[in-house]
Amino acid sequence: GAGVSQSPRYKVAKRGQDVALRCDPISGHVSLFWYQQALGQGPEFLTYFQNEAQLDKSGLPSDRFFAERPEGSVSTLKIQRTQQEDSAVYLCASSLAHGGNTEAFFGQGTRLTVV
Amino acid sequence: EDQVTQSPEALRLQEGESSSLNCSYTVSGLRGLFWYRQDPGKGPEFLFTLYSAGEEKEKERLKATLTKKESFLHITAPKPEDSATYLCAVNPSGQNFVFGPGTRLSVLP
Structure with a gap:
């Protein structure tokens, strides 16, 4: 597709349930980022992939969060045993190159609500 | 620690009333200053990248400028459709947009 695609757009999970969020980056983009955005705040970094390698996962808030990009394209962010504080919008972005001097393009996000 | 602050937090303008938004940054090494626009319920939309002090970029009613410690987004004669949240970001490590x-x-119309 022309842009970054995320699914589902909305997810309601019961506390304790596991969820999986999918990101389809722009074709050919090497770098892929996951961000968490709380209401009224800027996006907060979670993790970064260069192709299939997860080079930075310093932003993952706990070991309940896990991300993968096994073939260097589609990525999945998994949250185990969801808690209310996990409620947020999860944004995926991709950029053409590695190195920080190229812009990233974002998907529409997945709004996760934990009840 | 790499840090980005923006001011004001919120801004109300009348249609046609020009103004500027500020982005101040403290980073270990600047590889680019990025401006994004975000509409409610949507992901951030890329606007500009600035790489060096003194650089300017324009797009329609928006002009972004960069100094060694801050960037400004100037909005000239804004229209109601310019209403959005404007985000700035840096990526000093190449692996993490802050x-x-x-x-x-x-x-307001």
Whole structure:
């Protein structure tokens, strides 16, 4: 597709349930980022992939969060045993190159609500 | 620690009333200063990248400028459709965009 695609757009999970969020980056983009955005705040970094390698996962808030990009394209962010504080919008972005001097393009996000 | 702050937090303008948004940054090494626009319920939309002090870029009613410690987003004669949250970000490590909290702009007709 022309842009970054995320699914589902909305997810309601019961506390304790596991969820999986999918990101389809722009074709050919090497770098892929996951961000968490709380209401009224800027996006907060979670993790970064260069192709299939997860080079930075310093932003993952706990070991309940896990991300993968096994073939260097589609990525999945998994949250185990969801808690209310996990409620947020999860944004995926991709950029053409590695190195920080190229812009990233974002998907529409997945709004996760934990009840 | 790499840090980005933005001011004001919120801004209300009348249609046609020009103004500027500020982004201040403290980073170990600047590889680019990025401006994004975010509409409610959507992901951030890329606007500009600035690489060096003195650089300017323009797009329609928006002009972004960069100094060694801050960037400004100038909005000339805004229209209601310019209402959005404007985010700035840096990526000093190449692996992590650090975003500011954003400025919520409302342009009233």
